[in-house]
Amino acid sequence: MNHQEEGEKVPKLFGFWASPHVLKVIWALRIKGVQYDYIEEDLPNKSDQLLEYNPVHKKVPVLVYQGKPTAESQVILEFIDEAWKHRGDPILPEDPHQRAMARFWARFQHDKLSPPIWKWFTTQGKEQEDAYEASIEQLLVLEKELDGKRFFGGDKIGFVDLSLGQVSYVIPIFEEITGVKMITEQKFPSMSAWMGNFLTSPSVKDHPPPLDKLQARYQAIREAFLKGEI
Template identity: 65%
Template sequence: MDDHQEEGPEKVKLFGMWASPYVLKVRWALSIKGVEYEYVEEDLRNKSSDLLEHNPVHKKVPVLLYRGRPVAESDVIVEFVDEAWSHRGGRILPDDPYQRAMARFWVRFVHDKLSPPIWKWFTAAPGEGQEAALGAAVEQLQVLEDLLAVGGKEFFAGESVGLVDLSLGAMAYVVPMYEEIIGVRLVTEERFPSLSAWMGRFLDSPPVKDHPPPVERLKPRYRAMREAFLNMG
């Protein structure tokens, strides 16, 4: 539990787990809106009765408790935070309906098209399978490179962190760890200049500086994950 607490009718509580990029995404969104909250660290091997009560469907983190009512799933929570505190901080979703729809489209792109080949590349043994995953990841990263390069935007949302940036945020610190563990570069300044610059800007942005990813704690965790997948092969 940390010092982010808000008393009164809008008391907010976040159930999370330190290693979860989905929890971190919600913490970044709350930071953008300047929302104070109570943070509860969960042991996912021994889930609390509160977590199971508030998220009986998925039984996982993150879960946001607002005025005693739970909101689950990170993407749903981020949009809820933006709407519930629309009068505070910066906007996470665009005001324009078309731009808002496009932001949601690119969030789905991250989930459906980008994340799977990057994960497969990381967990595959050296060989044709890993090379194929690398090629697929590069192809999807190029789509994002082209999107970001249009107009020379600082972030996918424009001049500040928005919905797409938050959904891609884990990539900014996870991909460098994957690269270090495997010994192969995926995102380089030569190959993806706009995306590479975005990763640096995102990690240096106010919400991320408020809650930086625990990279040194995560590295052995990811090394163990890769070893487990390789041993299964």
């Protein structure tokens, strides 16, 4: 990935292969047709460059464009949409209210949906059962919001879809590991269809999540939680 329009510097993306936050930035760059250089970080031994570019959080992803770093995945998505406004499909809608609602649902994923799902995956017994019910409750909110649409923003992937993208592949991995089904076509017809639509969309299917490696990683994480090692 080393050719771009003349006069433009190729952005650099500092990432980690298993991070869903990095993946959604990659998918956003693909939606915009932006070439980039990817730098894989060893998170236990973070590079001096990463620490220099993101001294506040010291995390990936970080996107460096024209020498200027942008950190935090949701912020990076908005930056990509603005920096390459006239390339590819828009990530955020033009309408102010729709933009606000897209940000709202992205926060919903972070604040309301991810915590109970993670708790369900990393616990057992009554605690896991309670977290499962809490997860179902939040997923039903999303099911109602999606309401038969192909994507949350309409016919094409947008900000909310990218923000929720990890749901499409992480939940099936968690289901496989725990042996418990969470999203069924009967209970969640719209969400089930969305998961398939998202994973087979051009920007995602050409750079799919590494499912086998992720399953092994998450299996080890769950076992460590249950043993009290984390």
